[in-house]
């Protein structure tokens with residue numbers, strides 16, 4: 001069974017590796033990758049000795065131990081990775097607030113602490129006494145879950161910065177398991193100054209010692225090298241009898257990790273309403289700005305959130321050089337600043353770098369005279385946006401494509417808020433299905 005895999009990001013590469021491990025001869029696989037480099041959103045870049053992840057700071061962790069172990073093993077074993085304790089904070093004015101925010105109320109000025117605590121307790125009481133169910137609309141969900149104080153002091157400004165949309169334009173579909181959920185006792189404790197742990201599942205994460213996060217996809221790619229056609233942007237996928245033609249090359253089966261928004265231009269025969277559903281799926285891009293610093297070392301932070309407009313356009317700053325000693329020249333350090341861009345909007349011009357650095361200065365985390373240079377990477381699709389039309393459009397797109405024999409996989413391939421470990425988990429499940437299909441000769 002000849003299988004075409006469209007896209008050589010972590011999803012496409014790990015699917016191919018699982019298939020080979022399951023006994024598929026490598027020669028039966030062809031991966032088509034538009035870029036000259038494999039890795040997709042997991043790619044990294046090195047400039048003058050500073051390495052950063054081009055789609056924002058990436059860390060390796062997973063609740064699925066076999067998947068995590070598999071990734072570590074593919075990447076050359078644990079000795080090729082650092083193990084880093086996660087230390088994240090929210091910058092609030094000139095204060096550091098523990099993350100998640102509700103576990104850090106005691107770090108706020110007293111009046112803000114009071115407003116947040118009052119709102120949290122009121123929301124908790126309303127849920128317990130009235131048994132209200134979670135609202136669909138994201139802004140209402142935030143108030144239902146955290147109360148008005150936390151909404152106003154953190155959740156609204158932070159989320160509007162990331163999503164580039166008003167809260168009421170978004171749904172709460174994506175929050176399950178992503179927005180941490182603290183017990184009310186912990187919030188009460190944190191408000192009066194007793195430290196509580198909060199979110200523990202990424203408390204230690206891994207990161208490749210050398211080469212940035214891309215070292216993981218480089219290692220996967222190296223094992224498949226001859227099967228990956230780099231610089232091959234797929235333009236036409238069409239059925240040809242019982243086979244599939246990918247730009248004229250025939251395969252028995254096609255797995256696509258390409259974005260659903262791009263499929264109408266590639267797949268022949270898609271009806272207009274399905275094509276519209278694909279194209280209208282909403283997303284955000286990202287501009288990632290490396291800030292190379294003449295600073296011997298950082299405080300032991302992993303990343304921080306900048307929720308307020310006065311802190312500049314970046315919503316998150318990764319202390320990149322803390323992830324591995326090889327990410328900056330000896331005696332230097334780096335930040336990686338993430339600025340989201342509404343899907344389809346032009347990337348901000350060169351003033352963005354200036355605004356990001358000024359924001360860091362305003363937030364009190366950098367001095368202008370420490371900044372050696374900046375470097376930017378622009379990523380067209382970084383975040384799936386969960387607007388009110390998302391579920392119906394996604395359903396229309398996936399059911400037509402899969403009904404016509406094209407299997408979709410990956411973050412934008414299925415329009416899901418998946419990290420790379422979840423991409424690997426889903427690739428593993430798909431590989432099992434394809435191996436069964438191959439065995440039964442379907």
Ligand SMILES: Cc1cc2nc3c(=O)[nH]c(=O)nc-3n(C[C@H](O)[C@H](O)[C@H](O)COP(=O)(O)OP(=O)(O)OC[C@H]3O[C@@H](n4cnc5c(N)ncnc54)[C@H](O)[C@@H]3O)c2cc1C
Pocket residue numbers: 006007008009010011012032033034035038039040041042055056057058059060061232233234235257258259286338381382383409410411412413418419420421423
């Ligand atoms: C800001 C941010 C932070 C993140 N943080 C983390 C993190 O800390 N940890 C983590 O594990 N994950 C993280 N992720 C998620 C992770 O990057 C993705 O889940 C993962 O990289 C998606 O891989 P993929 O293979 O599904 O898709 P992609 O990486 O998008 O791969 C698709 C591939 O298809 C190629 N392609 C596109 N069009 C064509 C075409 N026409 N023909 C051929 N090839 C084509 C692309 O070049 C690309 O290589 C983060 C993502 C973002 C945006």
